[in-house]
Amino acid sequence: MKSKLTQAFNQRFFSSKSKKDGFEFWVFVGPLVLGLFIFVYIPIIWGFFLSFFEARNTVTPTKFVGLTNYIDLFGDTRFINSLETVIIFAVIIVPITFALSLGLALLVESLGANSGVFRTIFFIPTACSYVVASLIWKTSLFNGLPSGFANNILWVINEINPIAWIHTTDPPYYWLVLGTVRLWLQSGFYMIIFLAGLQEIPRTIYEASMVDGAKPGWQTFRHITFPMMRNTSISVLLLLFIEAFQAFDEFRNILATGGSSGTQILARPPLVYLYNVAFQDQNYARGAAGAFVIAALIMVVTVVQGRLFGFGKTEH
């Protein structure tokens, strides 16, 4: 289906003669482009220049320092630690979210006509803000008091004494808090993407396989469903990795706010580190330099992953 807007777009950029729809084109696209420039592109370019200057307590610096900010960044063990943290986090959270979302999608789809209700139930957490969820996890579900939800459950099960979930470093229970909040928030959304992927698979293939004697269940999933969802799976993986590398909200709200931000050293992803550097220490140049390092890292991971799994290839 070709919409009016696409036509206008094509005419504007690909044909030199038509000016008929130019006005409408800019009415619709203009504000968006303007917003993109002012709020996205200009800050990115500005940040890039900033990263080569000394910019403390100012964003209009005058002292050019070359690559000093980048060198300092890699000389700071706190930044290196934050990179380690986020890589470990990604390696753990991505496969779990992937498996859980896929599992949910298969379960929900198998319900047939009744799937709508469960689809909605699992999708609702996506609408919840990370900050709100983080605070619920921190102060209600996983607080360290005997009255906390998790501690209550432990007591009921086996009279286990209260655990300080966020502050116990051995074993590192805080990962449980950080991991579950992200799972709860994300799984529903990716389940919807998987459901869409599942519906793309032609029924006829399943029917044909039945005729050939394939058993429903694992065999069908292994040889038909999963391979047919290759592109869906790869996009979900890419998105999950990018989101993991951009982790900020729950780490900041569970470990780095209030009067006890010392816990942030337990698991400080790069964005929390950069936020501190830029907005607390007021070293905007180093903050900008770090942002470009993270962007580069995300790009490398995305490209490598795309190559590895063959994103965009068809099944033929």
Next chain:
Amino acid sequence: MKSKKLSILFMFVIIATLLVACGGGNIADAPADAAEVEEASADTCEEEIVLTHWYHQYGEEGTFDAAQRYAAEYSEMTPCVTVEVNWVPGDYFASLNSALLTDEGPDVFELQTVTLDRVAANQLEPMDDLFEGILEDFNATAMKRVTIKDNIYGVPMIIDPQFIYYNKTMLADAGVEVPTTMDELIAASKALDTGRVKGIYLSNDLGAYNYLLYMATWGANTDFIDGDQIVFNTPENVRMWEKKAELVETGSMLLGATTEWWDPGAFIDGLAAMQSCGLWAMPGVVEGMGAENVGVMPWPALDESATPSVWIGGWNQSVNANSPNTEAAKAYVKWLWIDNAEVQIDWNLGYGFHVPPRSTTAAQAEALKAGPAAEVLAMLPDYGNTTPVTWTGAMDTIYQDAHAEVLLNGADPAEQLQLAAEAAQKELDVLLGN
């Protein structure tokens, strides 16, 4: 064709609405301004000055209304000047720092300590002239926090001493003496820990937060900066960090409380026998537990050769050097925190307890003359201390992180202090231009 034109018109309406919504704050405030402008215009102003005044979010009930009331009172009595209060919840300093980068920053705002980096970046207007003849009347430690190279960049509003509260009954029942050294504190916390009631509540990050860390540092006879040198890496400080790690090891500290350390809730509820907190919490603590049951003590010394310590924090009011109305802003600050004893008493004692920085005002503060509050005031001359103005946020983060590594990750104190000292020295060198 008609519907197409309609849809374009509709788009314009939406865009116009969005644009209007962007400036929402101003438009919403317009009616109030208009009324005040009208009132003031009776005096025929050359131009109407609007001062924006930023506060961080105070926790005590009634503070927001009080801040609004002062501003309204000043606006009414001063022709051509209107003060608008902006109450900033959440991360006050992140919002303030971003705002100060622009031309739209606040005219008047609060700072905890005036630091050299802000002066170097020309964020603060000198205010020496406001103190002519009355400088001696201000608390010397509070003035140390706003004075850089003989210039004064802020007016102290409140002094917030921080120390340790203890529950007298619980200590007596357990036969525990008030601890004065770290070893005694560790022993006391262990003895007071009954499982349900923990020995001490420092904070949810095991006592890693900065003010407590300052007190521990002074308690180890150690300071932060001497001239152009970082000096916190001393053998005594290493031992203090080891002692704090030992306190964590006992498992007698309250963790995962739903209230942060600055809220006395956990202490009042009897979840811990001791808690680090500040004078601001005193009214609530006395009301919750009875004055006879409330004990206060400084952070214990490392050993007999060292001195216990109390952190003298607080808030100051500064004027934005880039404000177009610095003179009007200074006049407003002078009215509030220098001339107006009534406001100072109200702000310092009407909600939570703070010490008024002007000694003549403090002398009128009846509430601070008896009970545990008076004991706190008595501790200040001997034990009170504050960080130097060259101690910036960046150094603070480095120092805190190193300390948290020790407490939370079991890192080696000597190694962490060494690393932190090197990193902080780099920051200091940049700051001083060496």
